Amino acid sequence: MPVINNSLPERDRETAGAALQATLADLLNLSLVASDSRRIWSTSAGCSTPRTGSDQQRGAFTRGGHHPALLLSGEDRLAAEGKEPLVFCAMDKTDRAIIAHLMENGRLANTELADLVGLSPSPCLRRVRQLENSGVITGYRATVEPAAVGRGFQVLLHVEMAVQDRATIEAFEAAVGELDEVANCLRMFGQPDYLLWIAVPDLDAYERFYMASLTDLPGVARTHSQFTMKTIKSTPEFPIGHRPSVTES
Structure with missing residues (x-):
């Protein structure tokens, strides 16, 4: 980055100042150079859409057309998994x-x-x-009482892996995906490696499921089961803003 030296002649200082402003503008815009094979995020009419490098060699991802942000760090991982990056429109x-x-x-x-x-x-x-x-609303579904459908006994299972090579991780996740009793599976940073929410009818059903299915999962070193004492709050919702009419003062 150029630095203005006050000992330079006035014309040179003006040139250096112009170069500094141009550099700062480039940093502010967070312009990204990419190869033809990379996907670049751009913003059009307030809604971000993906473009390929062949469409435009330089691009930036902005929110609402004015707040610059970096290229999504998970893009390469999504591409490797054959998935399209999530595209969200700016919301008011x-x-x-x-x-x-x-x-x-x-x-x-x-x-x-x-x-x-x-x-x-x-x-x-x-x-x-x-x-x-745009993928903001992903679906509509009914909320049911777990006990009424034989899923009233819920267990939080901590899983630590013995090995972390790609083949083992993929095999573990594929096996978990086939288990109907596993309601949610989260891959974690740090320990444990995975958190599994398991929903079964009762403790006996969990013991049978544990012995028949969980002990055979690939690459598992140890597990730790936690049972719920009391549910204090359970809701699929999360706060996103004002619920009543937007015409309210």
């Missing part, structure tokens, strides 16, 4: 209100939702479709 308070209401009641009719967020039905439906198509 109306979008967040729509999401909050649908999280609370996914069966709301469009006309009811439009009234709640202060829109007419057509613009409201367009926003919902945009949120669905």
